[in-house]
Amino acid sequence: MSGARLYMQHQLTRKNFHNRLLEPCIPPPTSSCRVADVACGTGVWSLELSEEVGPVGIEGLDISLKDVPSAEFTPAHVSFHQFDLLQELPAEMTGRFDIVNIQFVMLFIKDSNFSSALHRLLQMLKPGGWLQWTDSNSANLKWPSGTPGKVAVQMPKLFSLTKELWGQSKSQWIAEIGHRFSDAGLEEVKVLKPSPQPSTLVSTQLQSLWGLEDGFQYLRGKLPADAIRRWDDQYALAVAETQELKLGFDMSLVRAVGRKPL
Ligand SMILES: C[S@@+](CC[C@H](N)C(=O)[O-])C[C@H]1O[C@@H](n2cnc3c(N)ncnc32)[C@H](O)[C@@H]1O
16 A cells, blocks of 8 residues: 555655656656666656656666556556665666656665765766756654644654654755765756645645554564554544644655766
8 A cells, every 4th residue: 555655645746846757957858768767666757757758768676666567557668677776786777877766765765875875876877867866854844734823743743753763863965965966976966945835735744644654564563562552642643633733744845956977
């Protein structure tokens, strides 16, 4: 079921970037181009790009292919492959792509491995190729209230508790991604931080509650009973608050784009 949530997150994100799968500074791919979608999840970005650009070779890459569609639902020029961004790059992946897209990888890209992941993404590009990275800045989340005079209290608490129990290491890189792109040698770097479209706010909040619940399933077997009870109680409070205040969620989207030098 996590694929359904990822699909929803993708559509909400797309809407907040004015429906653009690729920023307009990136030349639209032609039939001689090759595009990678790293950590592709459901493969929806690859499939939608294919609908827009026609017969362009698009490769969806992910450590797990459990959420990608079967070949019956996949156009001939789109393919999905098992790939681990945290392992050394296979030789055939070096300099293979004109465009590399990556989005929503906060769960496995930390400050400790960001530089090596970025280096690998650059290695995948041909000279002059474009990298586009879209993520959420988890240090800058906001829950706009649909009820004047009332502010969200339980949702921030749920996020803090989840971080605490997860023992998550820091992902400061997202706040610095433009500089990190430039430092890595990318040119024509742009960073976009769109304000969320009002029509997306409530669905984004519901999607986020679903994501927290989904993510917490992995922890249930590993945590003591009192920690699980604390989280379940806080989750119930956050759901009640969401309904009572008609909360929205601004996930603080960030998209960085840069070009590998020729
Ligand atoms: C939150 S999902 C995002 C999926 C997709 N990019 C999207 O926007 O819907 C994160 C994805 O990263 C993948 N992933 C986790 N670790 C990875 C790794 N080391 N290398 C490649 N993909 C990885 C997961 O399998 C999952 O599909």
